[in-house]
Amino acid sequence: MGDDRAVTDSVHGRPTMKDVAAAAGVALKTVSRVVNEEPGVNPATAERVLSAIERLGYRRNESARVLRRGRTASIGLVIEDVADPFYSGISRAVEDVALRHGSLVLSGSSGEEPRRERELVLTFCSRRVDGLIIVPAGTDHGYLRPELDAGIPAVFADRPGGLDLDTVICDNNGGAHTGVTHLIRHGHRRVAFLGDSASIFTAAERLYGYRRAVEDAGLPVDESLVAMGPPERAGPALTRMFAGDDPPTAVFTGNGRITVAVLRTGHRLAMVGFDDFELADLLVPGVTVVAQDPARLGRAAAELLFRRIMGGPGAAERIELPTRLIPRGSGELRP
Amino acid sequence: MGDDRAVTDSVHGRPTMKDVAAAAGVALKTVSRVVNEEPGVNPATAERVLSAIERLGYRRNESARVLRRGRTASIGLVIEDVADPFYSGISRAVEDVALRHGSLVLSGSSGEEPRRERELVLTFCSRRVDGLIIVPAGTDHGYLRPELDAGIPAVFADRPGGLDLDTVICDNNGGAHTGVTHLIRHGHRRVAFLGDSASIFTAAERLYGYRRAVEDAGLPVDESLVAMGPPERAGPALTRMFAGDDPPTAVFTGNGRITVAVLRTGHRLAMVGFDDFELADLLVPGVTVVAQDPARLGRAAAELLFRRIMGGPGAAERIELPTRLIPRGSGELRP
């Protein structure tokens, strides 16, 4: 008995169905039936098999199963950075939906590098994921063609990619419009916009929303009040604006990292930020934000993907999620 | 030509090495050699193969490869919740180390439920991960035995598990001692401790550090100043202490969520919190914390794991990482 292990271990150190079959004195196929809970096995036989499984520490080899069946019960997720709360929120939601579908999530961070995104996606495809959720780092998704042709559905999340696929994004444009309008309504005529690099889709959309809001209010768009670039340049840019002749009285920040960067400069001025963040309500004054809902974004993308995986038909969908203005004080300061 | 796809697609909708071999007019093994960059293939032949690969959109089937080789080039990671910045920090670090080792990370959130932890781990084992990093949700890890026997190395992170395995944790005890001593040095004689449920290892260790610090200072340990429980109960507990005869003048909070919960109560008192958090420096006063380093924790665990995967010998190691006190104002307030 205590010997079974040594006798039955296969080359890779794990017992196989064959080993279990031998130990239980049945055929391979019977073990397979028990493991997969197929009907039509004599309860007594099943019992013998189960006890052998227990005794040997048998665990089905998923690779072999996948090889035979073609379905992996896993999906691939490419985000920018798990350590960023916005993306980890998406991750968690995707994970939850996948769990409900009995699926595992392979995920990886692209770090906003198109090469890394591609590498991750292709690795996932090599592992024959059933589908992909991608936060696009680049705009060229030609590399996806063969995978899509092979029947792997893919969904773009947070930004559209370079292919006409299912896409779930936030209403960046409208959200920025709302936030900027909020500042204007509170008496500001010179509102600065600090956004991420304009090459990033969400940043460009939000800038567009800013411009629309300023124009809709009948105010002139002053390009010297607009600065686009990586978050670490936001602080200096704002300081430069303040040093000018006709400084802004309010600022709209284009994402969470830029909001924080501006807060760290210590400039005390009216502001509304895109993206909510923990403790925004505890700062003095509380930081007014245009909030996205990363969990909802992740959920929507995952649900859309699973619908496709299960054969859902039809043209590419584009879902746009609303944003929500949360007034907390900083956006209600008068000039 | 445009026809190749239809002709060569296999049952599962993807071309196989066999298809590529046929298209390139070589043997299967030659394709394998090219795909795996094995030496000794005539450049001209290799060229033909590569072009066939390109044309057919061939991608190696990793499941088949794994089945044959026994190594999956992937590791499993079980954390409590990806959406929590502490754990997503760990995730990111693990991912980075895995990337350097050419490995993929399968990860999942246990939500602090032992059953879910077990389920995730066993799913990962079914997929034949090369190793596991586990933030234990429970203390009974008997279910791991067969997997360990089968040669899958595992590392516990953040907390020890119920088995004598490699473990990487923070100096919870020492960190709490440092933080509490800091408050006492600033004149506080009645320091409250608000910690997570005492059944959680880290919470118990930190409580122990608190007790030691109080005793080392020659002060009496007053149990009415200690409250252990889930973060949502921390605020009420503190309020109750304040309503008492001899309220605390300072509080030490046992983790980040409790720190935030206490901040939200609006009580203005001296405090030091375990765990650093974004914007702690921007609150007024800045929040003094005992900081852990999740990235370092993740990195250490992953490096230890890969050492084991590559056959590193020896008894189970236990690595304890230091914490760091960061004074920002709240911990330096006098009674």
Add this chain to the structure above:
DNA sequence: GTGAAAGCGCTAACAA
């Protein structure tokens, strides 16, 4: 209710 045989796509071992 049970089993034997074939084969998923790949790599390892051994020819040629």
Add this chain to the structure above:
DNA sequence: TTGTTAGCGCTTTCAC
């Protein structure tokens, strides 16, 4: 330098 053969562990098909 290239090819042939066997078989990884499982599911599928069909026979008993």
